[in-house]
Amino acid sequence: MEWFTAPELWMGRTVFQRGLAVLYCVAFLSAALQFRALIGERGMLPVPAFLRRTTPRRSPSLFHWRYSDRLFATVAWSGAALAAALAAGAGDAVPLPVAMAAWLVLWGLYLSIVNVGQTWYAFGWESLLLETGFLAVFLGNDDVAPPLLVLLLLRWLLFRVEFGAGLIKIRGDACWRKLTCLYHHHETQPMPGPLSWFFHRLPRPLHRVEAAANHVVQLGVPFLLFTPQPVASVAAGLMIATQLWLVLSGNFAWLNWLTIVLAASALDLSALTGDHPRPDPPLWYVVPVLAVTALVLVRSHRPVRNLLSRNQAMNRSYDPFHLVNTYGAFGTVGRVRDEIVVEGTRDETPGPDTAWLAYGFKGKPDDPHRWPRQYAPWHLRLDWLLWFVALSPSYGAPWFDGFVRRLLANDRDLLRLLRHNPFPDAPPTYVRCRLYRYRFTTWRELRDTHDCWHRTYLRDLTPPTRLRTPPASSPAS
Structure with a gap:
């Protein structure tokens, strides 16, 4: 044969x-x-x-x-x-x-x-x-x-x-x-x-x-x-x-x-x-x-x-x-990069002087000073979906509210998907999501600041939100 x-x-x-x-x-x-x-x-x-x-x-x-x-x-x-x-x-x-x-x-x-x-x-x-x-x-x-x-x-x-x-x-x-x-x-x-x-x-x-x-x-x-x-x-x-x-x-x-x-x-x-x-x-x-x-x-x-x-x-x-x-990929290419920055605070009444602490993600850009890491072939599903939500909030319609509620409850399963939780001892009182425009720094900016990203605030994606009803989640012990 x-x-x-x-x-x-x-x-x-x-x-x-x-x-x-x-x-x-x-x-x-x-x-x-x-x-x-x-x-x-x-x-x-x-x-x-x-x-x-x-x-x-x-x-x-x-x-x-x-x-x-x-x-x-x-x-x-x-x-x-x-x-x-x-x-x-x-x-x-x-x-x-x-x-x-x-x-x-x-x-x-x-x-x-x-x-x-x-x-x-x-x-x-x-x-x-x-x-x-x-x-x-x-x-x-x-x-x-x-x-x-x-x-x-x-x-x-x-x-x-x-x-x-x-x-x-x-x-x-x-x-x-x-x-x-x-x-x-x-x-x-x-x-x-x-x-x-x-x-x-x-x-x-x-x-x-x-x-x-x-x-x-x-x-x-x-x-x-x-x-x-x-x-x-x-x-x-x-x-x-x-x-x-x-x-x-x-x-x-x-x-x-x-x-x-x-x-x-x-x-x-x-x-x-x-x-x-x-x-x-x-x-x-x-x-x-x-x-x-x-x-x-x-x-x-x-x-x-x-x-x-x-x-x-x-x-x-x-x-x-x-x-x-x-199959196919990148039928369109974005000209600008928008990213969601997720922050929390323990203040009972957020105001102009409130200290907001940012959550850290493993793959998606957040801290301008943090250099991107190599993760592929590993698949960071949450980071990918947050990139889509930054393009259009409709991508997060079925799950994004649940994501915020779980942050407010310090849900341990969700926190395992993050790089950094700024509230390890007790959950935050409020969480907000802000939209920033990111771009790679120039050679001169990199040399002067050591930042690989420069970012500019655009708008609040979600206002400060607090937990009103317990989520169906697994809170941290």
């Missing part, structure tokens, strides 16, 4: 599987350590309330059977443990059916989390992880040579990720066509990294080169994935290099790393590793591979129509299992 396998890509498969398992582990750990304040029984958007509004058909999840915070934690920690085992090579140490079952369990567990995660899990890279994880079920292990059809499906997924992102940029914002978006993007992106200040301060001609290179890699190179080797490997290598550039310039959870892992599956490393012959795959394995290939091809018609549409959607799933989705 030479037509069915691509033995020269066995190392690419290994790198892909180990890398995907690591990212699964990060995703499950992120869920385990953040869920209680976000979607737990006493969270801002509780899963039990959501389950009463939906059905298993609309949102498949094992939590329809039963939900408790303890069960959710069990699912998340079990997923992390299984993913860690696969990252360590357990998938190649067990028979092929067991390895396939392990990947299927990972996919099912994470699907169960995403489908009850609501707005906290409404990110394109959640669907990307699920679609990639579903295809990984059929990629086999060291018992068989890599199936060519599944490898081509992974390239088709990578094509949609890159080409979709390239198209939506060209269609969505004139600055991409003028090659000027990167004059702003490094400063206004959702969560800058430790090198973002330096990227922003690059000469503008280099920003134009960055934008032009991005268009080449996203709009032209993806077609080369379907050409013979070594051209396909060169195309994958260019995508990996571009994604590493994005990793250095910002924090986008596991989006860039998952794209790198997908590109690794297209690399022909046989010149370095030598031949790795494997026996012909059994018929029981060939049949489901053919079936999933047909399924993906049939379900690809809607993503293709979206790619061809002038009204292209950026990130969308077309079925509750997140099997074949559409």
Whole structure:
């Protein structure tokens, strides 16, 4: 069955599987350590309330059977443990059916989390992880040579990720066509990294080169994935290099790393590793591979129509299992950066002389003196959603009031998501949220003040608010 396998890509498969398992582990750990304040029984958007509004058909999840915070934690920690085992090579140490079952369990567990995660899990890279994880079920292990059809499906997924992102940029914002978006993007992106200040301060001609290179890699190179080797490997290598550039310039959870892992599956490393012959795959394995290939091809018609549409959607799933989705990023680029600064006080009657103390967040900018940190591939969900609320308060409509109430109660689950709580001994009397305009400092300002940010007060997003009724929360002991 030479037509069915691509033995020269066995190392690419290994790198892909180990890398995907690591990212699964990060995703499950992120869920385990953040869920209680976000979607737990006493969270801002509780899963039990959501389950009463939906059905298993609309949102498949094992939590329809039963939900408790303890069960959710069990699912998340079990997923992390299984993913860690696969990252360590357990998938190649067990028979092929067991390895396939392990990947299927990972996919099912994470699907169960995403489908009850609501707005906290409404990110394109959640669907990307699920679609990639579903295809990984059929990629086999060291018992068989890599199936060519599944490898081509992974390239088709990578094509949609890159080409979709390239198209939506060209269609969505004139600055991409003028090659000027990167004059702003490094400063206004959702969560800058430790090198973002330096990227922003690059000469503008280099920003134009960055934008032009991005268009080449996203709009032209993806077609080369379907050409013979070594051209396909060169195309994958260019995508990996571009994604590493994005990793250095910002924090986008596991989006860039998952794209790198997908590109690794297209690399022909046989010149370095030598031949790795494997026996012909059994018929029981060939049949489901053919079936999933047909399924993906049939379900690809809607993503293709979206790619061809002038009204292209950026990130969308077309079925509750997140099997074949559409992707895109930064169809528009902000020209200015607004940030929410959250403050509290213990004064009983706030006035002009009130001392307000600021809460500190892990990823989003707050203290102008604090340099951005590197968090990706970790996903700071609260920080990301607060960035969206700064763009438009409507993004926080379902949960923002609960966020403020929990600060007023010193909710321990919420406080674990913050970097700094200025009220460790007793909760504040009032909390307010203010909107500031942030920009990166200039070279001279950095030299004089050592601040990487300069900020200007715009307005109060919420007035001083105090706790009138006890929240459904877990107060600090």
